[in-house]
Amino acid sequence: MAGPAGGLVLVGSSNPVKVGAVRAAVTRLFPALAPTLRVAGVEAPSGVPDQPVGDEETLAGALNRVAALRARGPVPADSPLLFVAVEGGVVWRPAAAGPSVPAQPAAAPPAARRELYCMAWAVVASAHSAGCVSRARSAEFLLPPALAELVEGGMELGCADDQVFGRVASGQSGGTIGKLSGGVVTRRDYYAHAVEMALVPFLNPELYGYPDIAGGGSREQ
Numbered sequence: 001m002a003g004p005a006g007g008l009v010l011v012g013s014s015n016p017v018k019v020g021a022v023r024a025a026v027t028r029l030f031p032a033l034a035p036t037l038r039v040a041g042v043e044a045p046s047g048v049p050d051q052p053v054g055d056e057e058t059l060a061g062a063l064n065r066v067a068a069l070r071a072r073g074p075v076p077a078d079s080p081l082l083f084v085a086v087e088g089g090v091v092w093r094p095a096a097a098g099p100s101v102p103a104q105p106a107a108a109p110p111a112a113r114r115e116l117y118c119m120a121w122a123v124v125a126s127a128h129s130a131g132c133v134s135r136a137r138s139a140e141f142l143l144p145p146a147l148a149e150l151v152e153g154g155m156e157l158g159c160a161d162d163q164v165f166g167r168v169a170s171g172q173s174g175g176t177i178g179k180l181s182g183g184v185v186t187r188r189d190y191y192a193h194a195v196e197m198a199l200v201p202f203l204n205p206e207l208y209g210y211p212d213i214a215g216g217g218s219r220e221q
């Protein structure tokens, strides 16, 4: 089993937001690994459309990226520790306001409305135990109609964001949530939270039958 020294985590993307989110999450949950932790991003195909829609497709993208990392070949006994992937997606939902109570009983019912939300799935897998794969979903936030319309027309969210807000490569910086939250929450932040949730079984290996990636005793109480 790998000990705390020389831990390598491979991330299935070269997007610095994703690599940074994974680094933040692993460092926070496994502080004993932090001094020697290496987190590297490598391109890994998602096998789903560039803009996944819905939970199923988005989760499939993250799982496929981890599978691609594993398919790179056998890994040395002590490195890497983990394969991680985060896939950003969108999901349509009925408008939260729902069918409103009409102001006048005779008024026609409002047309069915739907809204687009932004979210992500994170997958964390042991590099040495193929059966130890954990997943978690991020929180989601409502996208403004201008972005939803462009995505509905087939544009990737990152491109739609760049067009509507006049930016470049927004998906590699604070992301849409960074813009919409005035910088209080960034794409990295909420991706890191999802990765932290997916790391829970690795933090409690005895409870889940997972490998002990920290060599025991690294958990903060």
Ligand SMILES: O=P(O)(O)OP(=O)(O)OP(=O)(O)OC[C@H]1O[C@@H](n2cnc3c(O)ncnc32)[C@H](O)[C@@H]1O
Residues within 6 Å of the ligand: 012, 013, 014, 015, 018, 050, 051, 052, 086, 087, 088, 089, 118, 156, 157, 158, 159, 161, 170, 171, 172, 174, 175, 176, 177, 178, 187
């Ligand atoms: O190199 P990869 O890993 O593919 O990085 P990516 O940013 O393209 O990542 P995804 O495929 O996971 O994301 C799908 C699309 O959604 C965009 N996206 C998702 N969340 C976003 C956010 O918070 N802000 C801006 N764009 C976002 C992203 O830029 C892509 O256009």
